[in-house]
Amino acid sequence: MAWSVNGLINAVGDIPIVLTQYSSETTSFFERVYTVVRQVPYGRVTSYGAIAAFLGARGSARMVGWAMNAAHNLSDVPAHRVVNRLGMLTGKHHFGGTNLMQQLLESEGILVQNDQITHFNEHFWDPSHALSSEG
Numbered sequence: 460m461a462w463s464v465n466g467l468i469n470a471v472g473d474i475p476i477v478l479t480q481y482s483s484e485t486t487s488f489f490e491r492v493y494t495v496v497r498q499v500p501y502g503r504v505t506s507y508g509a510i511a512a513f514l515g516a517r518g519s520a521r522m523v524g525w526a527m528n529a530a531h532n533l534s535d536v537p538a539h540r541v542v543n544r545l546g547m548l549t550g551k552h553h554f555g556g557t558n559l560m561q562q563l564l565e566s567e568g569i570l571v572q573n574d575q576i577t578h579f580n581e582h583f584w585d586p587s588h589a590l591s592s593e594g
Contacts, residue, residue, distance in 0.1 A: 488516070492526040493533065495586050499540040502567045503584035504576060506544045513586040520544075528553050539563040546579030 495510050507520035507527070516522070523541070527550055530536040539560045543549045548571065551560040561571045570577045 488514070488522065489526040489529060492523050493530060493536050495590070496527070496530075496536050496538065496541060498586070498590065499537060499584055502569065502582070504540045504542050504546070504564070504569065504579075504582050505584045505586060506542060508544050509583075509585050509587065510541065513590065524550065537563075540584075542576060542579075546576035546583075548574045548576075 491514050492510055495513060496505075499505050507523040508517075510523045511517055511519040520543075527536075527538045527541050530538050531553060538550065539554065541550065548560050548564075551557075551574065554560045554563075556562075561574070564571055564576065569582050576582060
């Protein structure tokens with residue numbers, strides 16, 4: 460899948476700020492990611508790579524991560540349920556507060572130690588299996 464990001468650079472004092480504008484193709488991919496993430500059940504987690512594979516974009520886990528980062532204003536997208544392939548809370552710095560992602564997961568009964576989900580395989584939800592019959 461081809462995608463493009465047009466960066467516009469502004470400066471505030473000596474600090475450069477990059478304003479990112481996504482192409483319509485990228486925005487469409489992000490919406491497809493959000494559709495999957497909205498279906499991750501309470502008390503379960505999935506990975507960036509599992510979402511990418513389900514969407515037919517295997518190898519695009521990083522782009523799924525960008526979509527999750529862009530979802531911070533979407534209250535209906537449970538971004539805290541998306542972690543890396545090892546169950547690490549690699550996106551935690553995108554949540555307000557240092558432990559908010561962990562707190563949200565723990566409120567759903569998922570134990571986190573040292574920024575990693577314990578018993579990750581028991582909590583893992585694979586969209587390729589769970590959504591395959593939904594088409």
